[in-house]
Amino acid sequence: MAKPDAPNAKIIDVDQYPPLLDEAASAEFLTQLSLRDTSKRANGALETKRAQISMAVRGYIEAMEKAFRANDIKATIAQAHEIRGLAANAGLEAVGRIADGLYKYLDTMQRLEAPIDAAVISLHINAIARASSTASEAKAHGERVAEELSALVAHKLQQINQLKTKPA
Amino acid sequence: MPSSAYEHLHALVVEDNVHMRTLLRSLLHALGIKNVSEAADGDAGLREMRNHTPDLILTDLSMVPTDGIAFTRQVRTSQNSPNPYVPIIMVTGHTERPRVESARDAGVTEFLAKPITVNNLIARLAEIVERPRPFVKCETYFGPDRRRRKMKDFTGPWRRHDDTAEGVEVR
Numbered sequence: 001m002a003k004p005d006a007p008n009a010k011i012i013d014v015d016q017y018p019p020l021l022d023e024a025a026s027a028e029f030l031t032q033l034s035l036r037d038t039s040k041r042a043n044g045a046l047e048t049k050r051a052q053i054s055m056a057v058r059g060y061i062e063a064m065e066k067a068f069r070a071n072d073i074k075a076t077i078a079q080a081h082e083i084r085g086l087a088a089n090a091g092l093e094a095v096g097r098i099a100d101g102l103y104k105y106l107d108t109m110q111r112l113e114a115p116i117d118a119a120v121i122s123l124h125i126n127a128i129a130r131a132s133s134t135a136s137e138a139k140a141h142g143e144r145v146a147e148e149l150s151a152l153v154a155h156k157l158q159q160i161n162q163l164k165t166k167p168a
Numbered sequence: 169m170p171s172s173a174y175e176h177l178h179a180l181v182v183e184d185n186v187h188m189r190t191l192l193r194s195l196l197h198a199l200g201i202k203n204v205s206e207a208a209d210g211d212a213g214l215r216e217m218r219n220h221t222p223d224l225i226l227t228d229l230s231m232v233p234t235d236g237i238a239f240t241r242q243v244r245t246s247q248n249s250p251n252p253y254v255p256i257i258m259v260t261g262h263t264e265r266p267r268v269e270s271a272r273d274a275g276v277t278e279f280l281a282k283p284i285t286v287n288n289l290i291a292r293l294a295e296i297v298e299r300p301r302p303f304v305k306c307e308t309y310f311g312p313d314r315r316r317r318k319m320k321d322f323t324g325p326w327r328r329h330d331d332t333a334e335g336v337e338v339r
Contacts, residue, residue, distance in 0.1 A: 014302055
């Protein structure tokens with residue numbers, strides 16, 4: 001048998017620290033969470049915020065385009081991060097996926113101190129702008145583009161990882 | 169006077185994006201949690217915790233200057249922490265495994281993936297109420313027990329004094 005590497009781990013059981021709610025309140029809260037009306041109300045709240053979030057995402061897209069034009073990579077990354085976190089809650093799933101790919105690419109290249117390919121950023125930003133259109137064909141197109149760009153980012157990151165791990 | 173036994177529940181939302189913060193607040197309200205305070209990063213979250221000790225926390229991962237991982241570590245291990253046992257739900261779009269593992273190892277209780285959905289939020293809240301987890305304290309970790317799965321055929325390494333050859337104890 002292997003030697004325990006945390007032999008002195010102390011377990012503090014659930015009855016040894018203050019509960020979130022007492023038994024009756026827990027039961028009441030769980031019932032509340034399970035009610036159809038509760039879900040309906042929460043989905044209504046989500047829906048109410050959708051237009052506001054959509055406007056915010058469009059603002060971030062504009063800011064990202066501006067940052068890229070100004071060659072400000074740090075600001076471009078920051079805007080991509082905001083977009084990827086919010087877009088899907090605005091119903092802009094493809095936008096979120098493309099922004100996520102762009103963020104991963106830029107974040108990794110920065111961490112590895114590798115040269116950033118401006119064409120990759122440009123492709124992503126153009127695709128985000130197109131996919132943020134509300135037309136349904138744009139949505140389908142956006143999904144396809146998101147997949148293609150995701151493959152491009154994976155390829156680019158694989159290339160840079162190979163270069164970085166190659167023995168001197 | 170509160171009309172429900174859980175209406176005193178107080179949630180803290182730590183999130184740098186104002187729109188996501190507002191969305192989470194609205195969702196918590198709709199689910200019956202009326203007392204929600206907000207903070208824009210981990211440092212502000214710790215300050216807010218000292219003013220109004222929350223019963224549960226929802227935190228983002230990436231924030232500047234103090235991110236969700238550092239914030240969680242502070243809540244769990246700081247001597248000044250008002251409640252090191254508070255359930256922490258990390259709201260994150262980061263699917264990269266190393267970051268999620270770091271967050272888990274800092275003491276996060278549950279993860280909620282972006283985009284936020286009502287069903288997922290309800291499931292996480294129900295989980296922390298219905299199945300609170302024991303805490304583990306050792307030299308390198310303080311936080312909820314990270315073991316969630318039955319591992320009857322586990323053959324080691326044995327990490328705790330009460331682990332047995334019959335399998336790791338299920339909690």
